Amino acid sequence: MDKMMKVVLCAFFLHFVLFPTPHDSAAQEIKIGIVSCLTGPAAFYGTYMKKGVDLAIEEINAKGGIKGSKIAPIWEDDKGTPTAAVSAIKKLISVDRVPVVVGSLTATALAMIPVADKENTVFITSLSTHPDIAKMSKWSFRNCINTVPSAMAVVDFAYKQQGKRKLGILFFQNESTRRIAEGVKKRFEELGGTVVGMEMLAEEGVDYRSPIIKIKNANPDSIYIAAFARQGGLAMKQLVESGVNLQFYADPIESPVWLQTAGSAANGAIYGYLDIQQSFLDKYKSKYNEEGEIWGALYYDTMYTLTIAIEKGGYTAEGIRKSLIEIKDYPGITGAITYGPERDVIKPPIIKMVKDGKFMKHQ
Amino acid sequence: MVLQLIVNGVVSGAIYALMAVGFALIYNSTHIFHLAHGAVFTLSGYTLYFVVKGMNLPLPVAILFAITLSILLGIAIEVRGYRPLRERKVSLAAFLISSLGIFIVVENGLILLFGAIPKLITEEPLKAYQIGSLVITQLHMTVILCCLIIFPLLHLLFAKTRVGKMIRALSDHPELALIIGLETRRLYLFITILGAALAGVAGIFVGLDVGVTPIMGWDAVLIAAVAVIIGSVGYLPGAGVAALLVGLVQNLSVLKISAQWQGTITFGLLILFLVFRPKGIFGKMIASRGA
Amino acid sequence: MSGNRSVLVIQGLTKYFGGLKAVDNVYMEAAECSITSLIGPNGAGKTTIFNLITGLLQPTSGKIYYKNQSILALPPTTIARIGIGRTFQEPRVFNRLSVLENILIGFPSQKGERVHHALLRTKAAFEEEKKNKEKAIEILEFVGLADRGSDLAQDLSHGQQRFLSVARVLASNPDLLLMDEPTVGLHREEIVRLIDLMIRLVKSQRRTILLVEHNMDVVMNISDEIHLLVEGHGIAHGKPEDIKANPKLVEAFLGTSLSGNRKKGEVLCT
Numbered sequence: 046m047d048k049m050m051k052v053v054l055c056a057f058f059l060h061f062v063l064f065p066t067p068h069d070s071a072a073q074e075i076k077i078g079i080v081s082c083l084t085g086p087a088a089f090y091g092t093y094m095k096k097g098v099d100l101a102i103e104e105i106n107a108k109g110g111i112k113g114s115k116i117a118p119i120w121e122d123d124k125g126t127p128t129a130a131v132s133a134i135k136k137l138i139s140v141d142r143v144p145v146v147v148g149s150l151t152a153t154a155l156a157m158i159p160v161a162d163k164e165n166t167v168f169i170t171s172l173s174t175h176p177d178i179a180k181m182s183k184w185s186f187r188n189c190i191n192t193v194p195s196a197m198a199v200v201d202f203a204y205k206q207q208g209k210r211k212l213g214i215l216f217f218q219n220e221s222t223r224r225i226a227e228g229v230k231k232r233f234e235e236l237g238g239t240v241v242g243m244e245m246l247a248e249e250g251v252d253y254r255s256p257i258i259k260i261k262n263a264n265p266d267s268i269y270i271a272a273f274a275r276q277g278g279l280a281m282k283q284l285v286e287s288g289v290n291l292q293f294y295a296d297p298i299e300s301p302v303w304l305q306t307a308g309s310a311a312n313g314a315i316y317g318y319l320d321i322q323q324s325f326l327d328k329y330k331s332k333y334n335e336e337g338e339i340w341g342a343l344y345y346d347t348m349y350t351l352t353i354a355i356e357k358g359g360y361t362a363e364g365i366r367k368s369l370i371e372i373k374d375y376p377g378i379t380g381a382i383t384y385g386p387e388r389d390v391i392k393p394p395i396i397k398m399v400k401d402g403k404f405m406k407h408q
Numbered sequence: 409m410v411l412q413l414i415v416n417g418v419v420s421g422a423i424y425a426l427m428a429v430g431f432a433l434i435y436n437s438t439h440i441f442h443l444a445h446g447a448v449f450t451l452s453g454y455t456l457y458f459v460v461k462g463m464n465l466p467l468p469v470a471i472l473f474a475i476t477l478s479i480l481l482g483i484a485i486e487v488r489g490y491r492p493l494r495e496r497k498v499s500l501a502a503f504l505i506s507s508l509g510i511f512i513v514v515e516n517g518l519i520l521l522f523g524a525i526p527k528l529i530t531e532e533p534l535k536a537y538q539i540g541s542l543v544i545t546q547l548h549m550t551v552i553l554c555c556l557i558i559f560p561l562l563h564l565l566f567a568k569t570r571v572g573k574m575i576r577a578l579s580d581h582p583e584l585a586l587i588i589g590l591e592t593r594r595l596y597l598f599i600t601i602l603g604a605a606l607a608g609v610a611g612i613f614v615g616l617d618v619g620v621t622p623i624m625g626w627d628a629v630l631i632a633a634v635a636v637i638i639g640s641v642g643y644l645p646g647a648g649v650a651a652l653l654v655g656l657v658q659n660l661s662v663l664k665i666s667a668q669w670q671g672t673i674t675f676g677l678l679i680l681f682l683v684f685r686p687k688g689i690f691g692k693m694i695a696s697r698g699a
Numbered sequence: 700m701s702g703n704r705s706v707l708v709i710q711g712l713t714k715y716f717g718g719l720k721a722v723d724n725v726y727m728e729a730a731e732c733s734i735t736s737l738i739g740p741n742g743a744g745k746t747t748i749f750n751l752i753t754g755l756l757q758p759t760s761g762k763i764y765y766k767n768q769s770i771l772a773l774p775p776t777t778i779a780r781i782g783i784g785r786t787f788q789e790p791r792v793f794n795r796l797s798v799l800e801n802i803l804i805g806f807p808s809q810k811g812e813r814v815h816h817a818l819l820r821t822k823a824a825f826e827e828e829k830k831n832k833e834k835a836i837e838i839l840e841f842v843g844l845a846d847r848g849s850d851l852a853q854d855l856s857h858g859q860q861r862f863l864s865v866a867r868v869l870a871s872n873p874d875l876l877l878m879d880e881p882t883v884g885l886h887r888e889e890i891v892r893l894i895d896l897m898i899r900l901v902k903s904q905r906r907t908i909l910l911v912e913h914n915m916d917v918v919m920n921i922s923d924e925i926h927l928l929v930e931g932h933g934i935a936h937g938k939p940e941d942i943k944a945n946p947k948l949v950e951a952f953l954g955t956s957l958s959g960n961r962k963k964g965e966v967l968c969t
């Protein structure tokens with residue numbers, strides 16, 4: 046090969062390594078990589094996410110985008126599987142050269158964060174409630190609260206406000222739901238209550254009657270259910286069918302799937318999570334003709350905070366990272382947003398409940 | 409609590425029995441490991457779901473549809489899947505592969521049509537009755553009632569009618585049945601229809617109880633197979649009794665161990681039997697046939 | 700008996716299994732109301748001939764006529780229905796059916812076979828069933844198993860199962876009975892009873908028997924015609940006297956001596 050050619054190639058190479066930003070920021074579109082479970086068993090989460098993201102981008106682009114450049118999301122479907130998620134994020138970083146990737150569920154996030162860390166790319170999710178997500182890398186952010194604080198808020202509410210003393214716990218066979226259940230038990234006992242029974246809902250099962258009967262037989266005065274939307278809903282339905290008509294407390298499983306699964310059994314259930322502003326719910330309803338829900342709302346906020354960060358810090362990973370950390374009390378539709386140096390959003394949970402098939406603030 | 413667990417065990421056992429007896433019927437007479445039985449079960453559940461939720465028709469109509477479609481799928485499996493293989497005298501492995509293929513096609517077809525997400529047919533909690541400390545849903549009572557009608561009828565069919573005798577003869581010695589001039593084609597068809605109808609009923613009950621998923625057939629057919637082995641291969645009532653036993657053991661085991669092991673218990677039971685009583689509960693009643 | 704019509708005629712029957720000539724250009728006939736025996740060493744092709752007649756195997760070439768009609772293209776079910784019954788080397792019975800049911804199942808196509816008849820138990824089906832039951836009991840009496848009707852076939856002794864398999868075949872009322880080594884595993888007195896049974900089948904029931912048998916006493920006692928088969932070839936045939944007249948032949952091929960005797964002049968079928 047010609048010596049001249051080598052020099053040119055090296056120069057090109059150096060150019061990309063050392064000065065990728067000025068080149069890219071001059072581009073017409075702001076590309077943002079998004080990896081989500083658009084198909085597969087958890088596809089409904091991916092669908093909620095997409096609706097929130099699309100709504101935000103549509104609004105932002107309609108207002109002129111970021112400094113005149115339109116946001117162009119690049120969607121990759123991971124089907125909810127870690128391996129597909131890893132290939133997707135690698136493709137986004139090396140082929141599409143995006144400085145930021147938006148992720149979804151815990152399982153895929155845990156697989157993608159090490160890649161983002163190695164490649165110095167910002168990663169943000171609003172669906173994973175695993176406690177370690179933001180801790181795993183200085184590039185990893187989260188815009189949804191860890192389920193533990195909201196579960197604790199609910200336990201306090203149950204003991205102090207509603208005078209419950211004998212709690213039965215049902216938890217879904219999963220690392221994060223198990224942790225919550227253990228946290229709930231610890232907190233309830235610290236407060237002075239008794240946990241009369243703790244039973245697991247098997248992962249592959251749909252018939253939870255055996256654990257339910259065991260809990261029922263322990264004579265609780267209320268039930269805490271640590272589970273995801275579908276299993277939690279099924280458990281509530283079968284609790285009622287088994288003649289357990291007690292106060293149900295539950296995790297942040299605020300999703301229509303919960304209501305669809307539990308039917309009227311969900312009515313009266315109390316849980317803790319974030320509030321959603323009515324303005325968002327109205328916009329959502331008029332665009333999609335269905336009720337808005339929390340995950341779409343969180344991603345809606347996420348897209349807005351990313352926009353602010355790109356505007357302020359520029360379209361580079363480091364710029365986005367710095368600006369995200371600096372965001373303070375951004376007035377999101379799910380409450381004031383501050384990521385802080387821990388990169389994990391801090392928002393106080395509120396006590397919510399299901400009433401007439403709708404999610405709302407308690408009382 | 410024990411009483412409640414027994415009742416629940418009987419209910420799950422009864423549903424397993426519907427599946428197991430259908431599976432045994434086909435296995436005993438054809439020796440096909442009829443995995444596609446799970447496809448019939450799943451299709452029945454989804455038909456019910458579609459007719460109730462998609463077409464907004466009343467439940468009895470949906471049940472009719474579900475049974476009809478189950479039977480049609482059963483006939484298709486026999487006529488298009490098994491019969492050509494049988495008449496080419498291929499090995500049993502080929503039947504198993506064919507059966508597995510049918511199962512996968514149906515499963516993936518349902519995923520394409522309805523997605524992989526589980527669906528509920530009855531979103532409202534089922535109506536339940538309280539009898540003392542015992543709670544039983546209307547659906548579960550119906551399950552038990554239906555089984556109290558279906559199984560004695562089946563018994564009558566096999567013990568008293570000529571068709572029943574012919575099926576027993578076919579199961580006992582297929583070659584001899586052919587030689588003495590039994591219309592084996594029609595018998596096989598009758599068996600598949602009967603088996604499919606039973607799987608269809610089971611699919612309806614499970615669909616109404618806990619909803620449908622595209623993969624629901626696997627568990628159902630595996631438990632059925634386990635019941636057939638525990639209940640002694642070749643002895644039809646054995647499959648039903650064993651299925652009831654599996655249901656009871658699964659539910660009662662909660663007394664001693666965490667509910668999370670329920671699935672494992674089924675296979676634990678299978679292994680116990682394979683080691684200590686490989687011929688199943690009724691093994692002694694079935695002398696092995698010479699050559 | 701030479702004047703009797705031939706119920707079965709076999710011409711040039713040949714069956715290859717790959718390169719093995721299991722049956723090679725065999726000619727034979729079975730006259731009405733007679734017992735024709737096929738003898739020969741193991742592997743001579745006797746069972747294969749039975750399989751060819753009953754349609755379980757298709758011949759490589761040759762012809763088979765039953766009552767002057769070719770039955771070559773017919774499926775086993777049809778062959779059974781038109782009157783050819785068969786017992787096997789091992790007693791084949793439906794183990795998990797009762798002795799009586801074993802017979803009932805063998806009766807040709809019935810109203811009970813129709814699903815709706817079976818389920819609704821129509822009067823016609825009911826009456827037919829009653830008639831069949833009587834017939835079945837009659838057959839069981841004929842073979843000497845009348846007292847075992849309600850027992851499962853698997854509970855019978857080996858010998859009883861053999862008699863049951865004969866009875867089972869009789870249910871289809873065959874004119875031609877193919878019996879493959881029926882005395883194997885029977886006690887002496889059971890053999891005597893079986894011989895008696897075969898003679899009654901031919902003599903009083905006017906059936907025709909094609910018999911494969913190793914017990915030369917039996918063969919020489921009851922056969923009207925004997926065919927000697929070796930390695931697929933028919934090498935000799937004739938009346939028992941003819942075969943006995945040439946004992947070396949039999950001894951050479953069968954390794955057994957002939958000691959059977961049958962009262963001269965006894966006629967099985969008149």
Ligand SMILES: Nc1ncnc2c1ncn2[C@@H]1O[C@H](COP(=O)(O)OP(=O)(O)O)[C@@H](O)[C@H]1O
Binds near residue numbers: 719
């Ligand atoms: N289905 C078959 N396939 C291949 N070879 C066979 C088959 N049936 C019989 N044979 C062979 O044909 C020959 C004749 O067998 P058979 O008719 O059973 O003899 P026998 O006179 O002892 O009844 C034997 O060599 C046997 O191995």
Ligand SMILES: [Mg+2]
Binds near residue numbers: 747788
């Ligand atoms: Mg032989």
